[in-house]
Amino acid sequence: MAEVRTRSPGKIIISGEHAVVHGSTAVAAAVDLHTHVSIRPDSPRLPDHADGSVCLELKDMNLVFSWALSQLRTSLGDSFTVSSSPVSCTDERMKLIAALVEEQSIPEAKMSLASGISAFLHLYTSIHGYKPGKVVVFSDLPLGSGMGSSASYCVSLSAALLALSNAIMIDNSQGGWLKLCNDDLELVNKWAFEGEKIIHGKPSGIDNTVSTFGSMIQFKLGEVTRIKSSSPLRMLITNTKVGRNTKALVAGVSERTSRHQDAMASVFSAVDSISKELSAIIQSAVPDDISITEREEKIKELMEMNQGLLQCMGVSHASIETVIRTTLKYKLASKLTGAGGGGCVLTLLPTFYYMIVLGQSSKSFLYKNFDCYNTNLHKGDDDAKNLVQVFEYFHKALSSSVLDKVIAELESCGFQCLRAEVGGEGLEICFS
Ligand SMILES: Nc1ncnc2c1ncn2[C@@H]1O[C@H](COP(=O)(O)OP(=O)(O)O)[C@@H](O)[C@H]1O
Numbered sequence: 001m002a003e004v005r006t007r008s009p010g011k012i013i014i015s016g017e018h019a020v021v022h023g024s025t026a027v028a029a030a031v032d033l034h035t036h037v038s039i040r041p042d043s044p045r046l047p048d049h050a051d052g053s054v055c056l057e058l059k060d061m062n063l064v065f066s067w068a069l070s071q072l073r074t075s076l077g078d079s080f081t082v083s084s085s086p087v088s089c090t091d092e093r094m095k096l097i098a099a100l101v102e103e104q105s106i107p108e109a110k111m112s113l114a115s116g117i118s119a120f121l122h123l124y125t126s127i128h129g130y131k132p133g134k135v136v137v138f139s140d141l142p143l144g145s146g147m148g149s150s151a152s153y154c155v156s157l158s159a160a161l162l163a164l165s166n167a168i169m170i171d172n173s174q175g176g177w178l179k180l181c182n183d184d185l186e187l188v189n190k191w192a193f194e195g196e197k198i199i200h201g202k203p204s205g206i207d208n209t210v211s212t213f214g215s216m217i218q219f220k221l222g223e224v225t226r227i228k229s230s231s232p233l234r235m236l237i238t239n240t241k242v243g244r245n246t247k248a249l250v251a252g253v254s255e256r257t258s259r260h261q262d263a264m265a266s267v268f269s270a271v272d273s274i275s276k277e278l279s280a281i282i283q284s285a286v287p288d289d290i291s292i293t294e295r296e297e298k299i300k301e302l303m304e305m306n307q308g309l310l311q312c313m314g315v316s317h318a319s320i321e322t323v324i325r326t327t328l329k330y331k332l333a334s335k336l337t338g339a340g341g342g343g344c345v346l347t348l349l350p351t352f353y354y355m356i357v358l359g360q361s362s363k364s365f366l367y368k369n370f371d372c373y374n375t376n377l378h379k380g381d382d383d384a385k386n387l388v389q390v391f392e393y394f395h396k397a398l399s400s401s402v403l404d405k406v407i408a409e410l411e412s413c414g415f416q417c418l419r420a421e422v423g424g425e426g427l428e429i430c431f432s
């Protein structure tokens, strides 16, 4: 095979980040923004790398790193593992890898990439051994923003390396983007978790799991339940562009936990209840429009409660609070997603926005909503004229588009709004 290509999605955590590291339930979903990896088995023979080399190109950053195979073998030792049994990077090996990364003189402003490059070296040499290869990585995801770029990077890398080493076999007769069987996905997921450990320190495993398997999941201590939303969940994602590091934030929550064990145990237990309730509501049947509104009101409230508890954990940030205040002016609820400390914020977009935009008017639906949104129209007025008035009220409100206004206001603060489809495919692979 000339080249293996992989792509795997980022994610949003709808509830339970951080607490999930401490054993609480969390709910997460894949988003249609991916990390792409391509691997070619050969790399150019550079003059000082006579026996071949391993080359890593980070396309978005315009950076290329390479290591002579002889140097890798000398530094890391001759033996490497069988790729079908994932291994953790020991402290001793981590030090050796860190020295190999240090030699590459990463620009000061991009030092946060060091952990990702270390994860690469661990995965490459453990899965593929000391064979030459050229790896190219690029991503649709903002890095270090809470959307799981680290996990999708590890998933795409692990899958491409396992395929190159024939540790996973895929029927390529169909061509195009292919899915893996469940056993192979499990293997990829375990390797990706080993990479994620190097980047996050103490990951829960939720990010690599949702990136590998896609869809929407409920996750607790490695136990995964796939969940299906009974009606579409729409979220606006706002990137505050405030940089932060997941490893440091996760460590900060652990330190707070050791200082206030009982209080934090209660916080984690409350998050567990919120995630379980959220998961049940997301899956519950919605027989009519009113039920959709009620369901969204509950989701909204649970997201607000989760945000309050994330504040208790010390992972909110002034920029996150600004997004929350701004969206609240439009009666929209927001919470941070991922590790917090900046990064991305989720805002639930109620279905009625879309119904109005689509021009669908259901009497009961409108009555329910004008009550929620405080118009001066009355619930008892059910003649056609009033109904048209109600509909026009919303139409006017939305034709100047509430959503556009929220986005404009958020962007005027220097934030960037992303719209992403939630709950899609996981890892895919392609051969050429
Ligand atoms: N496309 C990529 N190229 C290189 N490194 C990456 C890439 N994606 C993620 N990483 C690594 O993951 C780190 C970001 O992970 P993290 O702090 O967990 O944030 P998040 O997972 O929310 O994006 C980066 O600093 C880098 O080390």
Ligand SMILES: C[C@@](O)(CCOP(=O)(O)O)CC(=O)O
Residues within 6 Å of the ligand: 016, 017, 018, 019, 020, 021, 145, 146, 147, 148, 149, 150, 200, 202, 203, 204, 205, 206, 207, 246, 250, 337, 338, 339, 340
């Ligand atoms: C904070 C945490 O719950 C999610 C981190 O996500 P991200 O790396 O910020 O995208 C950590 C974890 O679950 O491993």
Ligand SMILES: [Mg+2]
Residues within 6 Å of the ligand: 148, 149, 150, 151, 200, 207, 246
């Ligand atoms: Mg991460």
